[in-house]
Amino acid sequence: MKTEPRTLPGFMELLPDEQILFNQIKEKIENTYQKFGFLPLDTPIIELSEVLLAKAGGETEKQIYRFTKGETDLSLRFDLTVPLSKYVAKNYGNLSFPFRRYQIGKVYRGERAQKGRYREFYQCDIDIIGDGELDIINDAELPSVIYTIFKELGFDNFTICINNRKILNGLFESLGQKENSTEILRIIDKIDKIGKKAVEEELSKLNLDKENIEKIMKFIEITGTSDDKLKQLEDLKINNETYNLGLEELKQVVKNVRLFGVPEQNFKVDLTIARGLDYYTGTVYETFLNDYREIGSVCSGGRYDNLAEYYTDKKLPGVGISIGLTRLFYKLNELKLISAKKKSISNILIVPMIENLEKPIELATDLRKIGVNTEIFLNNKK
Secondary structure: OOOOOOOOOOOOOOOOOHHHHHHHHHHHHHHHHHHHOEEEEOOOOEHHHHOOOOOOOOOHHHHOOOOEOOOOEEEEEOOOOOHHHHHHHHHHHHHHOOOEEEEEEEEOOOOOOEEEEEOOEEEEEEEEEEOOOOOHHHHHHHHHHHHHHHHOOOOOOEEEEEEHHHHHHHHHOOOOOOOHHHHHHHHHHOOHHHOHHHHHHHOOOOOOOOOHHHHHHHHHHHOOOHHHHHHHHHHOOOOOOOHHHHHHHHHHHHHHHHOOOHHHHHHHEHHHHHHHHHHOOOEEEEEEEEEHHOOOOOOEEEOOOOOOOOOOOOOEEEEEEEHHHHHHHHHHHHOOOOOOOOOOOEEEEEOOOOOOOHHHHHHHHHHHHHHOEEOOOOOOOO
């Protein structure tokens, strides 16, 4: 009996022409990261569970691929940030700060496989890590990287949405809801998916009174240009140190994003962008293709206070972004925004018309020496 050849659900395999296209997109992203001076890094796919899960919990831990080899408890990496944390803590004495790294690699999450969602997928990350402190201007450089990447990929109509979590946290503190801030942020983060009414209903389940819910909704519905929103945030005159620090940081980021050459039509302040992950503490980003919002965010990230707090006492603040390349490729391909046409990566195909292959092989060798991709048709056909 033969075994049926099949691939596990949630794992992508591409035909050669699709793989060529995928590699071209990956290469454009990598070239852009290098253009901005980020250094390459490659961490192991398998880590000790004790190290990888130092911070994990809840849904993340449930999705980990974990196994034992001999007496060693091992896990597959589920993102590229935790391995970066370990790497920086381990190599602290040998690194120059700010440490700017990029990594493009596969990560693994055992979530329910569904259309466009994968259990094995490529992430393309960059992070800037400071030693003790990291100037806010670094937060303004990353939108310039995002802008450059999506222009390189052939997109014009996209928006990088920027917010600062200190503003939201300060608002909640001023309303006496500091203990609920993380949960409120998670709910607000879903407003595009579930709508205003559903967000209000979920907020009411946290025992927020109607007045506070109205204040939160009024806050996230501030409209206008980025400068209009900054002015309205200032006009709220919220007497809270965290809020005012976040507002000042957001002003600096907007000012410097312009300095880095990102056009007004490609970025905006968006107060609904909260980012559900707990470790973002300041600037946050989400990027959307405006004509294809159903894809969701195609690049996201933000600022965190202390990258490696579970591995070292040293304070290592950072800011980073991530592109989920496998999902992005699937969506762009599905919507026919990209097309796989190239069937070969050879520039030249040599078809020998003689039985003696000495000259064709010699010619192919000479062409390869000068950098020409060359293939020889070696089947012995008449």
